[in-house]
Amino acid sequence: MKNLKVFFSILVAFFTMVIVIVSCSKNNNSPEVILKVFPTVGSTMTEFNIDMSESNDLEDHVSKLSIRVDWESDGVWDLDWTTEKIHSQIYGTEGDHNIQVEIKDTDGNVTPTSESLKITNSNHLVPANSPFSYNVGINYETWTAGRNNRDIGKDLDTVTKYFKLIKTYHTAAVGTSQVIIDPTMLEVINYMLAHEEAKLELALGTNNNVLANGGYGSPWTPGLMTSKSYTDEWVQMLINSFTSKANVEKYVKLIMLGNEIDANGPLTSDSKFTDYYTKWIPQAFDSLKASLHDAGLKDIPVSTIIANYPLSDPTSKKVQYTSVKYIKDNWSPDWNSGEPLVLFNQYTPDWGKSTDFGPVITYFEGVESELGGSPNVYVGETGYSAEYGEGNEAKVINQVFTWLDSQYKKNKLTVPLFVFMAFDHPAKPPGQKKMGVFNNDSITNVPKGIKNGIKLPAWISKKKN
Structure with a gap:
């Protein structure tokens, strides 16, 4: 019996040891970190x-x-x-x-x-000279684009409380052989003339047909402004609309040929593609430049807007590379103290859905580096669509202004930038429908102020020293 007790004692000790060993050898994993x-x-x-x-x-x-x-x-x-x-x-x-x-x-x-x-505060993007008296402006679409019954006067009453620099897209009327002002653009001009005390300024856009006519099944032909007789009439139209040359000089600080010229015009496969960037764009630039000079408006600079400037092998992208180089090489010494400028557009990654504005900053710095500092890089468009969330739009717009705030803090100057856009436009393509900084009534389209969460710094309405 004594031997049996000893046996059981040994057996219990053995199993206890096994249990302890198994327990101690349990595989406890390290946490997986996701930062x-x-x-x-x-x-x-x-x-x-x-x-x-x-x-x-x-x-x-x-x-x-x-x-x-x-x-x-x-x-x-x-x-x-x-x-x-x-x-x-x-x-x-x-x-x-x-x-x-x-x-x-x-x-x-x-x-x-x-x-x-x-x-990075990107202070190297801040130009020594700018044709504008303000650091920041806003893109304003004069056409309705789904904002039926909108009132341009009421729109500008709201916009100009914050932005004194307005960028537009259409100057001459379309659908007519006459060189006449677009009626919606005339409303903007008349508003500026009637509100002289507001000290407003204009970056004047032009239709893409000034560079190339055609597309949508029609063959491509030279744009309207490739002819100096047209640009002579166009400049006179502008003088008449502003009632005097003095008013044109007072309000118009920059004229832009077309919009996103690398995304419009003939495709690379089109027989007229080479003519587009080797002839038509340079001809339009030279014609408008000469017509402004002849009309006594030689101080108003002419430039253009690029959608995507290549940061590797830029010479492979003929429209972007050739056009930017041509503007730089043929810039008038009377313009912006002789400093060339080109506007570049860029939005956040994932086709504008990402809320990280960081890659946009990197892009603009990359363009400046690729160009070697000339022409100066101006931001023609950047923003975010509330189609991907109203809070996300505010998040991106606020990142834009935090970036600009850091530049302004140094010398009260920033890279010239135009926020896209003033109001939502329901008729725009998906991804562009709700890019407005300002709210409006969904039925009447009467402006209602800044969208929730968007913070606009007070300095954007102040003139530079």
């Missing part, structure tokens, strides 16, 4: 956010996981262990910064990761 940084590029006034709420662990719920953060990757943990997963930081110095983070589960298993971001 999101937003935005990826910003200025010294940008609030950067890190979000680790999508991290996970096989044994612990995410709420039980702890994180710590080293914002400068200098070996000092700026934020000690906490279960809060979302944090923000503003960087006071420009340059590349690296964020180090660690996440820990309740068993003490730690997973490290890091992410880089860039801080």
Whole structure:
């Protein structure tokens, strides 16, 4: 019996040891860290956010996981262990910064990761001279584009409380052989003349047919402004609409040939494509330049707008490369103190759906670098459509102005930029229907003020010193 008790004691000890070994050898996994940084590029006034709420662990719920953060990757943990997963930081110095983070589960298993971001105020984009008295303007579509019964006077009453620099798209009327002012553009001109005290300025756009006529099944032919007799009439039309040359000089600070000329005009496969960029665009530029000079308006510069300037092998994109170079090489010394400028458009990634404005900043800096600083890079359009969320639109627009705020803080100057756009336009293509900064009544289209969440700085309505 004694031997049997000993046997059972040994057996119990054995199984106890097995249980302990099995328990100790349990595979406890380290947590998986998912770090999101937003935005990826910003200025010294940008609030950067890190979000680790999508991290996970096989044994612990995410709420039980702890994180710590080293914002400068200098070996000092700026934020000690906490279960809060979302944090923000503003960087006071420009340059590349690296964020180090660690996440820990309740068993003490730690997973490290890091992410880089860039801080830039883009002060090198701020030109020494600009034809505008204001840093920032807004794009205003004079055509209804689904805003039926809209009143241009009421629109501008709202817009000009904030923006004194207006960019338009249509000057001469279409559908007629006569060179006459577009009636909606005339309303804008008359508004400016009637509100002299507002000190408004105009960046005057032109229809794409000034460079090339055709498309939609019709063969392409030279644009209207390739003929100097046309541009002579066009300039006289402008003088008549403003009632005097003095008023044209007072209000019109820039004339733009077409809009996004690399996205309009003949396709690369069209037999007239080469003529478009080697003949028609240069001819239109030269004709308008000469007509303005002959009419005593030699100080008003002429430029154009590019949709997508290639940042690698630019010479392969003939319209963009050739047109920008031609404008630079043939810029009048009477224009903008001899400093050439071209407007470039850009929106956030994923066809404008992303809320990260950082890549847009990188793009404009890339264009400036590719061009070697001349011509100056002006922002013709940037913005966001509330089709992808009203809060998202506010998020992007506010990033734009935070970027500009950092430039303004230095010398009260920014890169010249036009926000796209003043009001929503239901008849525009998808992705462009709800890009307005201002709200209006959905039935009457009477303006109702700035959209919720959008913050417009007071300095945009102030003249530069």
